[in-house]
Amino acid sequence: MQTDFPTKRTSRDALKDKTEEERTAILQHNREQYIMRSKRANEVYTIKTKSHPIGRSLAIQLHKTYVSLIGNHKNTGIPNISKDGYTAVFRCVVGDEIWNFSTRNPLGAFKELTDLCEDIANDVKENKKDINEDEYVRRLEELMNAKSL
Numbered sequence: 001m002q003t004d005f006p007t008k009r010t011s012r013d014a015l016k017d018k019t020e021e022e023r024t025a026i027l028q029h030n031r032e033q034y035i036m037r038s039k040r041a042n043e044v045y046t047i048k049t050k051s052h053p054i055g056r057s058l059a060i061q062l063h064k065t066y067v068s069l070i071g072n073h074k075n076t077g078i079p080n081i082s083k084d085g086y087t088a089v090f091r092c093v094v095g096d097e098i099w100n101f102s103t104r105n106p107l108g109a110f111k112e113l114t115d116l117c118e119d120i121a122n123d124v125k126e127n128k129k130d131i132n133e134d135e136y137v138r139r140l141e142e143l144m145n146a147k148s149l
Contacts, residue, residue, distance in 0.1 A: 001040060005033040052124045058133040061140040066092040068144060069109055070101040088114045112143050 007030040008014075015023050054062075070090060085105040090113070092099050106114045116139055123131040 001037040004040065005036045007033045050124065052131075054131075055133050057137050058140075061137045063092055065113065065140045065144055066090055067094055067099070069113060070099045073101060109143060109146075116140065116143070 008026045010026060010030060015026070018026070070092065071094075087102060087104050088106045088110065090101045090110075101110075103110050116136065120131065120136055
């Protein structure tokens with residue numbers, strides 16, 4: 001979006017030597033660019049929902065993995081700072097609560113889980129009816145065992 005709809009610098013230092021007309025023009029230009037970014041983002045980043053029934057063993061293993069990863073996550077150390085990339089959000093129902101975990105540019109177990117979920121989504125898109133659930137259960141079990149969860 002920044003490339004397609006660039007803005008002009010509006011820091012105090014960048015604006016101090018500008019006339020009132022120049023400042024107004026810059027701010028108007030930036031407003032228009034932000035509006036265009038927002039419109040494009042709504043087109044490009046709209047989440048599409050698709051339902052696909054899965055078997056009991058995959059459902060159980062997905063739930064166990066989500067609960068374990070979210071429940072055992074310790075947010076320690078210095079976080080990676082990123083101005084680009086993507087955010088992964090994991091949610092699951094535990095009892096009568098909804099557990100959430102959001103991470104920017106996931107690493108480690110969350111990166112593996114993100115990749116696995118993307119593989120499932122792509123498999124559903126491509127195959128429509130049958131996905132290899134046994135393969136996904138195996139990968140989830142390996143993830144759980146590797147991370148000692």
